[in-house]
Amino acid sequence: MPTAAADSSSGIGYIGFRLLEAPVVRREDPRALKYIVDHLKPGTVIERRFEVANKSGSRREVQLYPGAALISDNRFLFADGRAPNELTRWTRVRPAVLRLKPWEKTEAKVTIKVPGTATPGERYAVVWAESGTPPDATHNVGSVVRVGTRVYLDISNSGEYADFRIEKIVALRDKKGLPSVVAHVHNTGRRALDLRGKLVLSDGPGGLSAGAHPVTEGTTLPPGGTGTVRVAGLDKSLPDGPWTARLHLESGMVQHDFSARLIFPKPGGASVAWAVITSNRRIWYAAAGILLTVTGATMTFLRYRRYRCRRSTGNQTRVPSV
Template sequence: MTAAVVVLAGSVAHAPTAAATADSSTDTGYVGFRLLEAPVVRHDDPRALKYIVDHLKPGTVISRRFEVANKSNTGREVQLYSGAARIKHNRFVFAEGNRPNELTRWTRVRPSIVRLKPWEKAEAKVTIRVPDAARPGERYAVVWAQSEAAPDAEHNVGSIMRVGTRVYLDISNSGEYADFRISKIIALRDKKGVPSIVAHVHNTGKRALDLRGKFSLSDGPGGLSAGARPVTEGTTLPPGGWGTVRVDGLDKSLPAGPWTARMELESGMVRHSLSVRLTFPKPGGSSVYDIVMSSDRRLWAAGAGIMLAVSAASMSFVRYRRRRAARNRT
């Protein structure tokens, strides 16, 4: 009997629902996967350190080196290949096996097989050749390392183990554009009285977003503050898409408020925040909030202030010219 196991370590393909390592109690070990390089222009982009993220013109060729490691006491044969992926219901999902799509047909992984001794590592390279006639748009795939372990005297169940990294490839002759907007924050309490937070987000750009961030409460009753909590990761918004991120695990004894709530989200190098004044509802309800300030509004306010200043200066200059012309006529 053989069981399929998707083990996600290092550069993950789908982190929200799978364990990070294999079950050590079986002593079968696992396969490690790690990207070894990223584009120089993306050295400040945390996504590019985990995933293959790039923006290319048609006809471009790129390559990335990666490392595969045998984290076990037995030798392993590891297959290296690319497989199709897509964004479905605001989740990055991958196809079974090496099912192809347009991006995988542009992708080659060499070598295709590595044979590793116990605890040995090996390097490989993935190359992507974008055709000259490639249409604009973003494509998705996964670069996989797959190892099969057959049943033996100690393990009556074999396993198929896959680890890998996501590929986000945007094709366009113009510049890259990624952005999003936090539209609202809602406070909830379930029927048992446990509070949680839901933020609604709109992807206003042309790149997929992997949202992460933190949420904090301050200026509560009696000046109370609550420490920052991370949002639940796993939300991937397609270009133009709408979705939500959640913050769970808040203390049931948290006072109703009012509080100043601040949501800070990021995807790669794009970061935005939204602060609202909210009150947690009674069990089974949701809150109404008032916006205090968002990063988008601060930018808008700064731009509006500059426009008003320029307008005022222009009007003063026009009045000065008119007065001078009147004096000259006199």
């Protein structure tokens, strides 16, 4: 059964895992510092270094290998065990086994070799570090722990394109009166998105401000997909509003903002808020107003000229013809 993948920087129990490098063109991309994210042409080979740490006072044997992953129901999911897919068949991790002393850490390397015949599209996998504790005299059941980093690999001969659109936000109150906000998002690009961000509520009743609230992370939208992200943890006593809601969402270096006037409904209800007029649209309206003003002034001037011309014609002296 697929399961939600852990973060690359995590250390669960007694294993730590940390990615050590990112592509030069992605050094400013926080997502590429956490996961292996790249866009390659067929026939390309890449390498990434990572660190594995033994965070215990005992010796540990750690298995390193790639495992299959996919995006389903707007979640990044990984398969059990060493289940393969197309991307794992292109991937090698060296060394395959680490024997770490207590509190020791060391580096390893993952190599991805994309075949020249690879078809366009994005693939997903996880690079795993796995360590197990076998049953012993005091433990009848052994345990297996694994941590790792996600791999998002896009194959194409053309350029990379990632983008999204925030379509609307919805204010909710559950039956107990607890408020939350849900944003509907459309992935308009060709790369998967891991959405995160924050919601700021201001200009409430009496000028109140409810501060900033983080978006619940975990939503991964596939290329072309639609889904929602939620802002929870709002105070039950939060007034209904209206509020000015400013939502900021990002995935890597792609960022968008959405502003709207928001009113929270009664318990058990929902209230949709659409975007307020954007600054560009306000500029368009201002330009239209200036155009109308100029047009009106021009028409007045032309009417004035015609009036002067008629008066001048009526008053001039007539000269007899010869």
